[in-house]
Amino acid sequence: MRIGELADKVGTSTRSLRYYESQGLLGARRSANGYRDYDELDLRVAREIRSLLDIGFALEETRPFVACLRAGNSAGDACPDAVAVYRRKIEEIDDCVERLHAVRSHLEGQLERAKEHKEKTCPRLRRNT
Amino acid sequence: MRIGELADKVGTSTRSLRYYESQGLLGARRSANGYRDYDELDLRVAREIRSLLDIGFALEETRPFVACLRAGNSAGDACPDAVAVYRRKIEEIDDCVERLHAVRSHLEGQLERAKEHKEKTCPRLRRNT
DNA sequence: CCTGGCGTTGACATCGGCGTCAAGGTCTAG
DNA sequence: CTAGACCTTGACGCCGATGTCAACGCCAGG
Numbered sequence: 386m387r388i389g390e391l392a393d394k395v396g397t398s399t400r401s402l403r404y405y406e407s408q409g410l411l412g413a414r415r416s417a418n419g420y421r422d423y424d425e426l427d428l429r430v431a432r433e434i435r436s437l438l439d440i441g442f443a444l445e446e447t448r449p450f451v452a453c454l455r456a457g458n459s460a461g462d463a464c465p466d467a468v469a470v471y472r473r474k475i476e477e478i479d480d481c482v483e484r485l486h487a488v489r490s491h492l493e494g495q496l497e498r499a500k501e502h503k504e505k506t507c508p509r510l511r512r513n514t
Numbered sequence: 515m516r517i518g519e520l521a522d523k524v525g526t527s528t529r530s531l532r533y534y535e536s537q538g539l540l541g542a543r544r545s546a547n548g549y550r551d552y553d554e555l556d557l558r559v560a561r562e563i564r565s566l567l568d569i570g571f572a573l574e575e576t577r578p579f580v581a582c583l584r585a586g587n588s589a590g591d592a593c594p595d596a597v598a599v600y601r602r603k604i605e606e607i608d609d610c611v612e613r614l615h616a617v618r619s620h621l622e623g624q625l626e627r628a629k630e631h632k633e634k635t636c637p638r639l640r641r642n643t
Numbered sequence: 644c645c646t647g648g649c650g651t652t653g654a655c656a657t658c659g660g661c662g663t664c665a666a667g668g669t670c671t672a673g
Numbered sequence: 674c675t676a677g678a679c680c681t682t683g684a685c686g687c688c689g690a691t692g693t694c695a696a697c698g699c700c701a702g703g
Contacts, residue, residue, distance in 0.1 A: 389649065399650090400691060418699060420650055440617050444690075462628050471621050471628075478618045482611055488569050489607045492600050499591050499600075518679065528680090529661060547669060549680055573660075644703105651698070657691085668681070673674100 391423045395431045405434055408444060410451050430454050433461040446470050520552045524560045534563055537573060539580050559583050562590040575599050 392399045405411040406421075411430060413421040423431075430451050437447045449470055450461030461467055521528045534540040535550075540559060542550040552560075559580050566576045578599055579590030590596055 387650075398691075400693085403652095404690070418650080420699085438690085440620065460628075462624055468625065468628050471625055475618060475621050475625075478614050478621075482614055482618075484570075485607045485611055485614075489604060489611075491569065492604050492607075495591055496597065496600055496604075499589075499597050516680075527661075529663085532682095533659095533661065547680080549669085567660085646701105646703090648701095649699080651696100653695085654693105655695105656693080658688100660687105662686080664685085665683085666681100669679075671676100671678090673676090 386423050386428075388421050388423070391428060391431060394428060395435055397431075397435055402431065405431070405444070410434060410444070410448065426454065430461075437461075442470075442474065446474070515552050515557075517550050517552070520557060520560060523557060524564055526560070526564055531560060534560070534573070539563060539573070539577065555583065559590075566590075571599075571603065575603070 386394075388399045388402055392402055395402075402411060406413055411427060411434070413423065413427075416422045433450050433454060434444070434447045437450060438444065449464065449466035453464035453467050454461045456464065458464060462471065515523075517528045517531055521531055524531070531540060535542055540556060540563070542552065542556070545551045562579050562583060563573070563576045566579060567573065578593065578595035582593035582596050583590045585593065587593060591600065
């Protein structure tokens with residue numbers, strides 16, 4: 386199939402597909418006229434990439450999943466490399482949630498404070514960057 | 515005081531301070547030689563901006579706090595506009611945490627699945643963009 | 644033949660908060 | 674006088690994924 390059809394099936398733009406290719410994630414045979422020609426495996430790869438991106442993965446992080454599919458596995462996460470990315474991602478999420486939690490508490494505190502006495506100096510907190 | 519000193523006291527770069535000014539957040543008198551000249555109020559404003567940015571606020575969102583300080587309040591969050599930003603931010607955080615939670619669960623599920631049977635097709639999930 | 648819908652590559656624009664370099668002016672100590 | 678530490682404005686670079694425009698090639702239908 387050609388790039389337009391693939392884009393439709395995957396639910397993305399041709400621009401994105403070409404970008405994934407430029408990043409070495411989506412190989413492409415060319416038919417006689419120079420048009421990209423995709424097969425079923427490419428379709429699965431493209432879908433894998435999209436679903437991971439939608440979840441919040443960086444394009445780079447989809448690489449192991451793509452490699453895994455290309456290696457003949459029926460699922461992109463059938464390989465240890467990919468599973469490792471899952472784990473890393475979960476840790477990142479935990480860290481993120483933790484930070485957000487801290488900020489949330491801080492803000493709640495500020496709200497309290499602002500509610501009680503609308504005229505007083507507030508303590509600062511530094512650190513982070 | 516001049517910009518270098520302010521940057522030191524606030525714990526940021528002169529570049530940042532100039533940037534805040536370009537965004538209309540940090541006014542600046544000029545001394546005879548053309549150098550920016552900051553006073554105590556500017557210091558408080560700059561600190562307010564920094565602490566909010568460190569927390570995860572966008573520069574734009576600090577505007578009400580700055581205005582509040584400039585209006586003569588001793589705290590940047592002494593005004594309703596600023597408090598409203600607090601509330602919005604808390605909502606954003608809640609949304610974000612919720613999404614992260616969903617993704618986390620999904621990933622945990624994938625981990626389980628990948629552990630059990632390393633050879634099977636996995637269901638996709640769409641939607642989001 | 645011509646139009647229009649597909650494809651191709653290439654390159655610039657976006658968003659935010661800066662870093663960083665350039666080319667100059669200013670002031671102070673030695 | 675000069676070095677050098679400060680200041681000025683202006684402008685380009687970055688990151689990631691993608692939109693969008695340009696200028697062109699390919700191909701099928703009327």
